[in-house]
Amino acid sequence: MPTDTSTSSLPDSMLAIVTTGHGGYECLETQQRPVPTPGEGEVLIKVLAAGMNNTEINTRLGWYSSTITTATQQASSAHDNADADAATDKPAPPEGGWKGETPFPLIQGTDCCGEVVALGPNADASLLGKRVLVRSCMRSEGWDSLENEWMGSDFDGAFAQFVSVRASEVFAVDCDWSDVELGSLPCAYGTAENMLEQAELKAGERVLILGASGGVGSAALQLAKRRGATVYAVAGVAKHEALADLGADRLLDRKADLLELLGHESVDLVVDNVAGDNFPVMMKLLARGGRLVTTGAIAGPMVTLDLRDLYLKNLRLLGTTAWCEATFPNLIRYVEQGEIRPLIAASFPLTEIVTAQQQFLSKGHVGKFVLEPWA
Template sequence: MQGEMLAVVTTGTGSYDKLVFKRVPMPVPGPGEVLLKVLAAGVNNTEINTRLGWYSASVTEGTDVTGSEEERPDGGWNAATPFPFIQGTDCCGEVVEVGVGGDALLLERRVLVRACMRQHGFERMENIWMGSDFDGAFAQFVKVPEAEVFPVDCDWTDAELATIPCAYGTAENMVHRAGVGAGMRVLVPGASGGVGSALVQLVKRRGAEVIAITSAEKRDAVAGIGADRVLTREDDLLEALGAESVDVVIDNVAGAGFPTMLKLLRRGGRYASSGAIAGPMVALDMRDMYLKDITLIGCTAWDEPVFRNLVAYIERGEIRPLLAGTYPLDRIADAQRDFQTKRHIGKLVLLPPA
């Protein structure tokens, strides 16, 4: 398949003017690759953070910044960002072409892309991300390794499926790494966001008790997706829950609230994180960590069972999508602006032109 396609090209570090909707060459799949027609692509923190250069060591504030004109060559997911390139980490697509020697049975199948790719195998932690390290799904077509596409048989819409890969993959990876199981008490700060709302469902399906933290206006909605107890950001957590009262904290908020999380953990408890939306710089009292035998778990590279688990949960009806809204691909700036207001629950999704 030759020719051109429409895509959003991110041209560098900066504000929304760095998102350029234009015609670009159609990708051509090589051996071991497939070409997908993008049916829907989710919006994530990581695309905004990469455009803003937030991953740079020079940035110390949270992710609620509105834009930056500074060039940050170390501001990408894996340090350097390949500007100009096409972002888009979440992809629901249809296989329209396979590379030489590829599996023709994949043609015309609706698939999800495992966005976090362990190119050296699951014994090593090195990883690359679609839409951060190479061209992603903010386009009409995208090429990816054949091994990273997973057919899904369900009655969800394309947009609903596009809510899954990054948020639910990240959440399931933390749940898996933290060893969450039946009877545990798990605290989830930031429970209304894409990852947080996924965590509520994924922790609950394993039989654990979910204590969620969100804003006051979102309490009922978070309770509605399965949280056993919902607290607000204004609550005194130590007073409400008590010291050493939870088994696991899964926290993508960090910032000023981090010290309290360790005080809430029981002895031998586990703290897992894959983000820091309230700020990456935290105060750590080492005594809380070592005197209580707490395990701190950093989570970026997805473990081997994670994505296959998610596909199985979808097909068995054990989780549900939380689609907050859709936008045409050329309105990506509007979608990202709305994303940063944090008024929604779940995910916003972009729809490329047919």
């Protein structure tokens, strides 16, 4: 173990949830693993809270494979409804990770709030003892390349009591948020801020946010309001009160006829992590020169696109995964200046990850689910 100057000792082993391969909940195993040793330029973080996201479920299911064309919930149900032998024997797509083959066995967990408890050689000593957030999306070949890697997808992440991460991706944060609240931030808020940044959202523009009650959607709502936009939020009616508290200017039921209610060419930007059958309506809603930005497709990845809408109205379709350099520092600043606030649906002990993912997929919540490794 590395020399530790902030605590008297560190354990040799830790609790971790290890994803053993593509499949159902049987692939989530509670294991004792060695506490990682931070390498050159790395720090060891004691994980205090780890948010839960669609991407962890999608990776486990192999949903990123082009052979899967259904929504995340349907893909999960297919595993749930199969008997154990069928679930185990069914061949999984080797390219089911977001960049191809996933490096199983893998400790997932894209979000991390924690405390730096040890340093590897030549790591930033000022981080020791600090409460920190980890930048989930890491531009591994520099900011001039779109190549990127994600903690918990490409290498071991935060669904464990400790994680080792490059110090350059670790940000101290000074605020009164709880660990659970901070643990909800990196992936969802980073994704949302990156979408709005790349879509060049300006004050006074009209933004339609689909799936506004989810982690990314509720983050995008707050961040769009922070930029001075008018926000139309789409979610189930039972969730409207919570979204109104976040500042939504107009609330729309997810089953509503959006074209009838809003009209043709009524929005400047669509923030869409839903996709599915309703995608063609988004093209009708966009004004000339409008943009649609996406980084997900929870209602289904296969959509219909009328190219006449795209070219006759000079629309732009933006896919975003690689974060801009400013994205995460922006978030830290917003938190420390009190410009955004967390929205926690529930927290669970890490060992209850299956229950948490089952409730997550029921989509009855508003905000983020967070796992606590020491609970």
